[in-house]
Amino acid sequence: xxxxxxxxxxETLKRIDAIARRRRISRNRLVLEALEKVLxxxxxxxxxxxxxxxxxxxxxxxxxxxxxxLETAVLGARRNRRAPLF
Numbered sequence: 001x002x003x004x005x006x007x008x009x010x011e012t013l014k015r016i017d018a019i020a021r022r023r024r025i026s027r028n029r030l031v032l033e034a035l036e037k038v039l040x041x042x043x044x045x046x047x048x049x050x051x052x053x054x055x056x057x058x059x060x061x062x063x064x065x066x067x068x069x070l071e072t073a074v075l076g077a078r079r080n081r082r083a084p085l086f
Contacts, residue, residue: 008016020030054060 016027016030020027023030025033054063
C-alpha cells in the first residue's frame with residue numbers, strides 16, 4: 001500500500017492521538033477513516049442540469065415561491081439589521 005507524509009501541528013496531533021486512544025484505534029486508522037468520510041461526502045460535481053431553469057410553468061412558480069420563502073427566512077434571521085444585505 002502506498003504511503004504519504006503530512007505535516008501536522010502539535011496541537012492537532014494531540015487531538016488526533018486523544019481521539020484514537022479513546023476509540024482504541026491507531027492514529028493511522030483514524031486519519032484514514034476521516035479522509036474516507038471526506039471523500040465519500042465530496043461528490044465533486046453538480047448534476048448536469050442542476051443550474052438549468054425549469055421549463056414547466058408550474059415548476060418555475062414553485063421554485064420562485066421557495067426562493068421567496070428562503071429569502072424571507074434568511075432576512076428575518078439576520079442578527080445585524082444595519083449591515084448591508086449582500
